[in-house]
Amino acid sequence: MTYARRAWVILWKDLLTEQRSKESLNAIVFFTLLLLFIFQFALGPDRELLRAVLPGILWLGFIFAGLLGLGRSFLAERENDCWEGLILTPGDKSAFFVGKLIGNVVLMAVVEALFLVLFGIFYNVDLWSTLPQLALVVFLGTVGLAAVGTTFAAMTADVRARELLFPLLVLPAQVPLLLGTVKATEAVFQGLPLAEVGHWLKLLAAADIVYLVVGILTFEFILEA
């Protein structure tokens, strides 16, 4: 059986499960709405202040929403001991990580798309004219967030204090991603060409590769631990 097919069947299962239960999606969408309201109340109508903090707000929203969804990535595997079943299947287990990761990226992309639309309306930001540049930054940031989140979600899936431990592990690891994405988004909102923040994009791409490789290499050990 090919590696891709193993990853695909995990992705198929995760998306089908989420489409039916909508457990993660409903919670995250509601949470992002709340976040937008809270930021709006906290920052007030000062346009100058808002302009300065918009990239940070955007990425904090993505990260908080991501934490909520990613932390639940392996709950279905814990139910009815499916985790054991996955261990016992023959073949390369890192394909499960790849399948899970793509599923998480898809879920985060759906939430981020909705968040961006509402963000544009709430803060009166024209996102349409900068969409291609913004999409690139969001893609790079999302892959990194999902990779590190999927790895730590697997690590903490069987831990009693999972809800506490997961953000404690994930948030520090996301610092390089947060730095890169906020700086690059700042440039996009100011209408600057992405070449001016090329070094931040390189940092994002490098962080993505590191987190992906670490996830793929360690997943089998995490699963068996």
Place this chain on the structure above:
Amino acid sequence: MHAPDAPTISDAIHAQGVRKRFGGNVVLEKIDLSLMPGESMALLGPNGAGKTTLLKILATLIRPSNGVVRVGGYDVTRDTEQARRAIGLLAHGSYVYEDLTAIENLHFWATLANGRPERERLRAALAQVELESVADERVRTFSSGMKRRLGLARLLLSPPRILLLDEPYAALDQRGKKWLEEFLLAFKTKGGTVLLATHSFGTGLGIADRVAILAGGQIVLDRAMATLSREELHRLYALHTEDAR
């Protein structure tokens, strides 16, 4: 990378001097166990005796602290992948996803095991465990017994050489129990090995060639069923499990 040894011991299951410790708590001590192809054993023991731990060691899910364990002729700690190909485990959880339908669950596990499962085969496996009529219903709506039968259907898709069953009769109704006994007898006749663990005295004895009692983390009795009457076995079980408390 270590190249797996060819199977050298003819036993389907071979455990020698197995010890398992969780921190300071010794769960299994001096376990010696041997089962030949085509042989079946009922492993009896009260709750907490270490049955599930022993089964998980044989299934490669837990590493023994000491001792040698070979399954299908392969060392479970060194040739884990090969040992896994020889076994089928029915554990407490049945390995089912609640938000998938019965047939989708089978499709998922069969894809991971074989690659490309045919829909007819999946339907046939469901028919064997009498779940064909609910093939397209979500498992969330199933009773515990139906989930158990779905777990068994998963094993039917690619029958292993060795079956490890942890409380397989739990939640099954009389019809389900009868079907399972018939299935296990047929499996044994074809040369399959069965190790069935249960705390419920009497269940599984009908298919067992041998019976073992696990109490206090040790095998305190391992005899051929033919040498024991039910009454004597019951007396010994009560005696040893009382001793173990």
